[in-house]
Amino acid sequence: MVEPALAETADPAADQGHVALDDQGQEIRSGFTVSLDGFDGPFDLLLGLIAKRRMDVTKVALAEVTEEFIAYVRTLEAQRALDESSNFVFVAATLLDMKLVQLLPGSQVESEDDIAALEARDLLFARLLQYKAFKQIADQMGAAAAENAGRFARRPGAHPDMANLLPELVWNTTAEDLKALAERALARRQAEPDEVGLAHLHAAAVNVRAEMAAMTEQLRAAGRCSFTELVAGAESRLVVVVRFLGLLELFRDRSVEFDQQVPLGELLVTWSGQAGTSQDALDRAAAEWDEGEGDAAGKSTSGQESRDG
C-alpha cells in the first residue's frame, strides 16, 4: 500500500487535489532535500542552482551534503535506499562536473581538456534547457487538464435495447482455455520486470580467444581478407562484435594491418604477424574479454586502462 491513490481512484481526496504527487513514488525522485534549499530531483536541483545566479556552485560543500544524505538513507528501507542512492550519485557527479567547469580558467581555453570540459558544459546546459522547456510545457498541460477536469465524458453504459443489436457471440472457449489465459497473464506479470533485461546479452557466451584463433588461421592461410569475409559465418551480431574486438587485439599485437580506402568502406585485413603463434595476444585478450563467463558487456571498461598503456 505505497500509493493507494493510484489504484484506479475514485478516491475522494483526488478531487481536492491532495494526491497531486501520486506518481512520485514510482520514480527515483528523491525525498531527500539538500539543506541548501528545497530541491526535488536531479534536474530540478541543477535548475535551481542555475536560477539562483548568485549561488556559486563551487561553494556547495559536497561532503556536507553527502553526510546529510547518508543519515537520510539510513532511515529508508533497503530497496528505496538503493534507488535514492543511485539518484544521489547522479546528482553528485553532475555537481562535481559543474564544479570542475567552474574552476577552470574560463578566459584561456587552450588544452584539449579545457575544450572537452567546455563541450561537456554546453551539453549539460543544452540538456538542462531542453528539460526546462518540457517542464514549462508540462505546467501548461497541467493547467489545461485542470481546466478540463470539471467536464466528464458521457459514457454510454449498458443500453437496455442494445444487447439485441450486437451480433450473436461466437463462443468456443473452454474453461481450460480460460485457465491457460489467466495463468499466462499472471505469469507474464512476474516475468516482465521494469528494468531492461540483460539476461539475453549473456545468453550466448562468445569466446574472444577462440574467435581470434579462428581468424588467425583464416588470415594466415589467405594472407588478406576483407572484414566481410571474416564475419561471413558469424551466427549472431554478438559474434561479429567479438571478432571485431579480436581484430583490434591482433592489431595491437601488430599481427594484422588494416586498410580502408574510404570511410565506411570495406575494411581489408592483412596478416603481418610472424609465423609463430601469437599466444601472448590470445592470453591477454582472453584475460581482458573472456573472464567472468562471457560477460562481454561489462568488460569493455575494465579492459580500458591496460590497453591505453
Place this chain on the structure above:
Amino acid sequence: MAEQPSGNSGAQGNPALEEAGSSQLVSHEDYLAAVEAVLMVAEEPVSPAELATAVSLPQHQVQALLDELRAEADGVTENWPGDAPAGAPRQRGYELREVAGGWRYYSRARYAEQVSAFVLGGQTSRLSPAALETLAVIAYRQPVARSAVSAIRGVNVDGVVRTLVQRGLLDTAGTDPVTGATLYVTTAEFLERLGLDSIEDLPKLSPHLPGVEDLEDDASAV
C-alpha cells in the same frame, strides 16, 4: 435521504423558487441543467434520491425536474409555472428513461437503425484475444477492479471491460470500500457459456502464481 428541510414550499413544481441548498445553483434552469449533467455522464441509472443529494434539493422537486426533462426530450410542451413555454421544442435523439428505479438518458428507439449502424460498425461476433484474457483474469480474481486487471495485463482494460459488460459476460458488483473503484464479477451467462454450475468449478490455477494478496498489494502500489 434528502427530506425536505423547511416544508413550507410555495411554488410547486419550480424548485428554484424554494430555498436553494447549494450556494452555486440559483435558477430553475440551473437545477435542470445540473440534473441533466449528472444523468448525461453517470454510468448507470441514477435514483431520484441520489440526484436529490447531488443537487441539494428535496426529492419531490427532483422528481418534478425529471418529469420536465423527460417531457422536454420528448418534445412535449408542458406549462411549468413561471416558465414561458418557448414554442414547440423538437423531439430529441435521446429520451430520459426510468430503469430499475433510476433515471438515465438513452438514445431514442426511433433512431435504432442509425444507432445500430454505428454500433455494429465496430463490433464483431468474436471476442478479441484481449477481451478473452481480461475475462480470464476477472474470472479468477473476482470481484476485482479494472485497475487491478490493468496492473496484471499491463494495459488499459476499460474498453474491453465495457465490451464484456455489453456482452453480458461481466457485471458490476458494488465498489471497493477503500478506493471506491467499481468491482466486476462474471455473470450467470458466463458460466452457462462454459457449461459450469459455479465459479468454484473453474480449473484450479497453478500454485506457483502469485496469490491474491500479492496482487492487491501490487495493484495499489502502482
Place this chain on the structure above:
Amino acid sequence: MAEQPSGNSGAQGNPALEEAGSSQLVSHEDYLAAVEAVLMVAEEPVSPAELATAVSLPQHQVQALLDELRAEADGVTENWPGDAPAGAPRQRGYELREVAGGWRYYSRARYAEQVSAFVLGGQTSRLSPAALETLAVIAYRQPVARSAVSAIRGVNVDGVVRTLVQRGLLDTAGTDPVTGATLYVTTAEFLERLGLDSIEDLPKLSPHLPGVEDLEDDASAV
C-alpha cells in the same frame, strides 16, 4: 417542411433538404436527432466520417449538424434556414465538444460539483508533475522509447510510464527497429483529458527553448 426527395437543392446548412440517403429520416430535426442518438451511445469521440456513415449523409452536412447541436447545447441562438429560432434556448447541463478528432458529449464544467460524485474511474485523479513531464516529452517526441524520456527528464520513468499506460493516457506502438525498445505514443484519451482536438494543438515547443543569446547568458551565469 422537409419534403423534396429529388436531391440537388440549394438549401445550404439544412442537410435534410438535400437528398436523404436514408428512407427513414426526412426532416432536418430528424437528422439532428439521429446524430444526437448516435453520439449518445458512443464510447469515445466520434468522427464526422463515422457519423456520416451512420446517418447516411455527406460529411459536410454532418459537420453543419454538429455545429448546430453544439450551439444549441450552449444556448447560443443561430439562424438556420427553414428553422424558426425558438427564442433563446436554455444552456444545457452538457456540452458537445470536438476532441481527439471526434465529437463527444461532456457534462458542463459548471456542474462539476454535482456530477463528480457519480463519475467513477481514474478520471478524477490529478496528474502529478512527474506524470505531466513524462506525457509532455512523449507528446512531442512520439513514438519514443522510455530511455529517451529518461534521458530528457534525468530520472527513471519506467514506473510512471507503466501507470500512464494503465490509465490509458499512453499506449505502446511497436518497437524500435534498431534497439528493440518498446515505443510509446499518447492516446486519444490523453487528448480528451487536455481537451485537445489533435496533437497539433499542443503549444509549440520552440518558444520555450531560449535563443542562442539566452543560452550564453545562462551559461555565463553559472
